Amino acid sequence: MTWVVLFSHPSDFTPVCTTELGRIAVHQPEFAKRNAKCLAHSVDDLKSHVHWVNDIKSYCLNIPGEFPYPIIADPHRDLAVLFGMLDEEQKRDAEIGKTIRALYIISPDHKVRLSMFYPMSLAMSFKYCHDEILRCLDSLQLTDKLKVVATPANWTPGTKVMILPDVTDEEADRLFPKGFDKVSMPSGVNYVRTTENY
Incomplete structure (x- = not known):
């Protein structure tokens, strides 16, 4: 089952969007490693997308081979409205009807699991955003697999995860036989338990 990273851009032939789509194309192998397909969206038509x-x-010379993902043509802006990027009234105005920059991570069960929105004037920082998108994919896939953990702030693959509060210590002993740590809190409530044995 495949994950999808769907990202939308205001329109074709815009300098900022050109750099963003190029960066995603360059990093396509990282998404493929995570069984994730990339899919772009823009409100222009198919002919425009081809050009x-x-x-x-041409601008991003290090894109290997063919362009690695499709771009949805949405000239009537119907998908943009369905995904919450535009209001129904906005879609008829060519200038206002450009979408915001949006990114969605969709799980194999077709549920939107994460969304990010940026205004038209602000590009995603793919130096950082690329890593964050992959980190989010890794976290979603891990927590779907294990079901009883969450990933803390600044988590990266291979570092400690947190055991969910509704898991008893006895269950945690069974689920994590190599052990877990309990963090003492001033409140006396031991709700923070971490493990790297997953």
């Missing part, structure tokens, strides 16, 4: 992809490939 824009050529520009992106």
